[in-house]
Amino acid sequence: MIDTHCHLTYPDFAGDLGAVLQRAADAGVTGFITIGTDPEDWRHTLDLVERFSASPYTVRASLGLHPNEAAIFTPALAEELRKLARSNPRVVAIGETGLDFFREQCPRDKQLDSLRAHLRISAELHKPFVLHCRDAEEETLAELAAFRERTGAPLKGVWHCFGASQAHAARAAELGLYFGLNGTVTYPKNDALRAVVATLPADRILLETDCPFLPPQGWRGKRNEPSYLTKVVATLAEIRHTSPDDIARLTTDNAGRAFAL
Ligand SMILES: [Zn+2]
Numbered sequence: 245m246i247d248t249h250c251h252l253t254y255p256d257f258a259g260d261l262g263a264v265l266q267r268a269a270d271a272g273v274t275g276f277i278t279i280g281t282d283p284e285d286w287r288h289t290l291d292l293v294e295r296f297s298a299s300p301y302t303v304r305a306s307l308g309l310h311p312n313e314a315a316i317f318t319p320a321l322a323e324e325l326r327k328l329a330r331s332n333p334r335v336v337a338i339g340e341t342g343l344d345f346f347r348e349q350c351p352r353d354k355q356l357d358s359l360r361a362h363l364r365i366s367a368e369l370h371k372p373f374v375l376h377c378r379d380a381e382e383e384t385l386a387e388l389a390a391f392r393e394r395t396g397a398p399l400k401g402v403w404h405c406f407g408a409s410q411a412h413a414a415r416a417a418e419l420g421l422y423f424g425l426n427g428t429v430t431y432p433k434n435d436a437l438r439a440v441v442a443t444l445p446a447d448r449i450l451l452e453t454d455c456p457f458l459p460p461q462g463w464r465g466k467r468n469e470p471s472y473l474t475k476v477v478a479t480l481a482e483i484r485h486t487s488p489d490d491i492a493r494l495t496t497d498n499a500g501r502a503f504a505l
Contacts, residue, residue, distance in 0.1 A: 371504075373401040
């Protein structure tokens with residue numbers, strides 16, 4: 245299995261990352277896409293990917309400016325991102341980027357400028373974008389549709405930590421997005437999310453942890469880690485009336501296609 249969205253550079257893993265990846269492998273998770281969220285984290289992310297390049301694990305990177313960091317966005321920063329992503333085959337995606345109107349740590353126009361730059365880089369380098377979307381579903385989908393209209397090219401991206409409505413999911417699927425599913429599908433209060441997840445197209449669902457954040461039910465309040473994906477898989481199997489093995493196989497195939505692995 246592949247954890248398509250994790251933050252392995254975060255200090256939470258500084259002391260025991262080797263053991264964390266070993267536990268993941270023991271649970272059947274051997275591929276990781278670790279997300280670099282700002283310029284300093286990009287360097288740490290590339291160092292980490294390099295460090296594990298000779299390991300039994302397949303660690304890949306996605307680089308982007310998190311919407312909560314978008315206050316520092318400039319065209320020069322986008323150019324730095326473009327160069328890093330272009331020159332490094334282990335960078336398989338661009339992001340996370342997007343709109344966060346929940347925390348709203350950054351002005352909306354800055355978040356939009358940053359999102360648009362990420363979409364351009366993604367299209368130019370033929371690497372999918374990774375979207376973070378919080379309380380901004382309409383604005384995000386409108387922006388993606390406008391981008392597709394302008395460029396005339398098909399979009400390829402992942403809606404990370406998907407948690408929107410059935411109608412938004414349908415529009416996102418039509419736009420060419422994959423859906424990153426994580427511990428939130430296991431939370432007792434999230435019946436509405438589970439109902440939507442039950443109907444997502446089978447060829448578009450991906451596994452992710454977003455670790456160290458969003459631990460599945462059973463580990464809430466603790467550090468999340470990739471080995472806990474088995475809980476997400478079990479829940480998805482239940483929701484979608486299939487077996488954990490089938491979910492594992494399906495999502496690994498999808499990840500291979502989404503990220504051209
Ligand atoms: Zn993330």
